[in-house]
Amino acid sequence: xxxxxxxxxxxxxxxxxxxxxxxxxxxxxxxxxxxxxxxxxxxxxxxxxxxxxxxxxxxxxxxxxxxxxxxxxxxxxxxxxxxxxxxxxxxxxxxxxxxxxxxxxxxxxxxxxxxxxxxxxxxxxxxxxxxxxxxxxxxxxxxxxxxxxxxxxxxxxxxxxxxxxxxxxxxxxxxxxxxxxxxxxxxxxxxxxxxxxxxxxxx
Amino acid sequence: xxxxxxxxxxxxxxxxxxxxxxxxxxxxxxxxxxxxxxxxxxxxxxxxxxxxxxxxxxxxxxxxxxxxxxxxxxxxxxxxxxxxxxxxxxxxxxxxxxxxxxxxxxxxxxxxxxxxxxxxxxxxxxxxxxxxxxxxxxxxxxxxxxxxxxxxxxxxxxxxxxxxxxxxxxxxxxxxxxxxxxxxxxxxxxxxxxxxxxxxxxx
DNA sequence: TAATTCAGCTTACATCTGTACGCTATTTTA
DNA sequence: TAAAATAGCGTACAGATGTAAGCTGAATTA
Numbered sequence: 001x002x003x004x005x006x007x008x009x010x011x012x013x014x015x016x017x018x019x020x021x022x023x024x025x026x027x028x029x030x031x032x033x034x035x036x037x038x039x040x041x042x043x044x045x046x047x048x049x050x051x052x053x054x055x056x057x058x059x060x061x062x063x064x065x066x067x068x069x070x071x072x073x074x075x076x077x078x079x080x081x082x083x084x085x086x087x088x089x090x091x092x093x094x095x096x097x098x099x100x101x102x103x104x105x106x107x108x109x110x111x112x113x114x115x116x117x118x119x120x121x122x123x124x125x126x127x128x129x130x131x132x133x134x135x136x137x138x139x140x141x142x143x144x145x146x147x148x149x150x151x152x153x154x155x156x157x158x159x160x161x162x163x164x165x166x167x168x169x170x171x172x173x174x175x176x177x178x179x180x181x182x183x184x185x186x187x188x189x190x191x192x193x194x195x196x197x198x199x200x201x202x203x
Numbered sequence: 204x205x206x207x208x209x210x211x212x213x214x215x216x217x218x219x220x221x222x223x224x225x226x227x228x229x230x231x232x233x234x235x236x237x238x239x240x241x242x243x244x245x246x247x248x249x250x251x252x253x254x255x256x257x258x259x260x261x262x263x264x265x266x267x268x269x270x271x272x273x274x275x276x277x278x279x280x281x282x283x284x285x286x287x288x289x290x291x292x293x294x295x296x297x298x299x300x301x302x303x304x305x306x307x308x309x310x311x312x313x314x315x316x317x318x319x320x321x322x323x324x325x326x327x328x329x330x331x332x333x334x335x336x337x338x339x340x341x342x343x344x345x346x347x348x349x350x351x352x353x354x355x356x357x358x359x360x361x362x363x364x365x366x367x368x369x370x371x372x373x374x375x376x377x378x379x380x381x382x383x384x385x386x387x388x389x390x391x392x393x394x395x396x397x398x399x400x401x402x403x404x405x406x
Numbered sequence: 407t408a409a410t411t412c413a414g415c416t417t418a419c420a421t422c423t424g425t426a427c428g429c430t431a432t433t434t435t436a
Numbered sequence: 437t438a439a440a441a442t443a444g445c446g447t448a449c450a451g452a453t454g455t456a457a458g459c460t461g462a463a464t465t466a
Contacts, residue, residue: 410464419454
C-alpha cells in the first residue's frame with residue numbers, strides 16, 4: 001500500500017468520522033479534536049498530520065457539503081429537462097437530498113448562523129453560488145430583467161432553505177406538508193416577480 | 204434591602220451577564236457556567252441558587268428574547284396605524300430592533316438552528332407567535348382566506364428573519380440595502396398571494 | 407543496501423469544566 | 437428574642453481538553 005494513498009485514506013476517515021459526529025446535537029464548535037480522532041481510530045496527536053486545526057477540518061467539511069449541494073443542483077436541472085415543472089422538481093430534489101444527506105445539510109444550516117466567522121463566510125459563499133446559478137437560470141428561461149430575477153432567486157433560495165430546516169426535524173408526512181407549502185410560497189414569489197416585471201415595463 | 208429583592212437582582216445580573224457573553228462568537232452551548240458566574244460577579248456554585256442548569260438559564264434567555272420581539276411587534280403595529288405602509292414600517296422597525304438588540308436577535312437566530320432541541324423548540328414557539336399574529340392581521344386587513352394568508356405570513360416571516368440574519372453582520376449602508384431588497388421581496392409575496400386569491404375565487 | 411522521511415504512537419502537562427460538600431452571615435419567621 | 441431558612445462562598449475532585457516532545461517502524465529515496 002502506497003504511503004500517500006494511506007494518508008489520504010486516514011484523512012478520509014477523519015472527515016467521515018466528523019460528519020458522523022455532526023448529528024442533531026453537535027456543531028463544528030462543539031466537537032473536539034480528541035473526539036474526532038477517537039472516532040477516526042487514530043491518536044489525538046496524529047490528527048495534526050492531516051489538519052492544522054479543528055477549524056481547518058471544519059472548513060473542509062463545509063466545502064464538501066457545498067460541493068454536494070452543487071451536484072444536487074445539476075441533478076435537479078437534469079430532472080427538470082425531462083418534465084415535471086421547475087418548482088416541483090427542484091423542491092422534491094432538495095427534499096430528497098436533505099433526507100439522504102441529513103448531516104450534510106444540517107452542517108450548512110448550523111454553521112450559516114454559527115459562532116465562527118470563517119465558517120459563516122464559507123457557507124455564505126456556497127449560498128451565493130446557489131443564488132447566482134438560479135438567477136442565471138431564471139433570466140435564461142423567463143427573460144426577467146436582472147434586478148428582478150436576482151431578487152426572486154434570492155427569495156426562493158431563502159424560502160427553500162428555511163423549509164429544509166423545518167424538514168430536517170420532521171416526520172415523513174410532515175416533510176410532504178412542508179414541501180407542498182413551500183411550493184405554493186415559491187409560486188407567490190414567481191407570480192409577484194412577473195407582476196413586478198410588467199409594472200417595470202409600464203414605466 | 205429585601206432578601207427576595209436581592210435575589211432577583213442577582214438573577215438579573217446573571218441574565219445580563221449571559222446576554223453580554225452571547226456576542227458574535229458565542230452560543231448558549233458554548234458559554235460555561237463558570238464563565239457566566241464570573242461575569243455576574245458571583246461564585247460558580249452560587250449559580251445553582253438561581254438556575255438548576257445552564258440550560259435552564261438558556262430557556263430563560265430565549266423567553267426574554269421572544270418577549271422583546273413581541274413587544275417589537277406591538278410597536279410596529281402602532282407605527283403602521285400612524286401611516287407609512289405596512290411593509291415599510293414593519294421592516295424598518297425590525298431592522299432597528301436588530302441594530303439596537305444585536306445579541307438578543309442573534310440568540311434567537313442561532314438557537315433556531317442550534318444543537319439543543321429544547322432551545323430550538325423554544326425559538327420555534329416564538330416564531331409561531333409571529334406567524335399567528337401576522338396571519339390574523341393579514342386576514343383582518345386584506346380579507347385573504349385563511350390558507351393563503353397563512354402561507355403568506357409564514358413566507359414573510361422567513362424572509363424577514365433571513366434578512367435580519369444578513370443585517371446582523373452588515374455595515375450601516377449594507378443594512379439599508381438589505382432592508383430595501385427584502386421589502387421588494389415581500390411585495391412579490393403579497394402580490395403573488397393576492398393573485399392566488401383571485402384564482403381561488405374563480406374556481 | 408544505507409539513509410531519509412514521515413504517519414502514527416505514547417507520555418506528559420497545564421488548563422478548564424461541572425458540581426458535591428459544608429461553612430458563614432444575614433434575613434425571615436415564630 | 438430565639439430558631440429556622442437561605443444566598444453566597446471556598447475548597448476539592450474527577451474528568452476532559454489542546455498540544456508539546458520525542459520515539460518507532462515502515463515506506464521512500466539515493
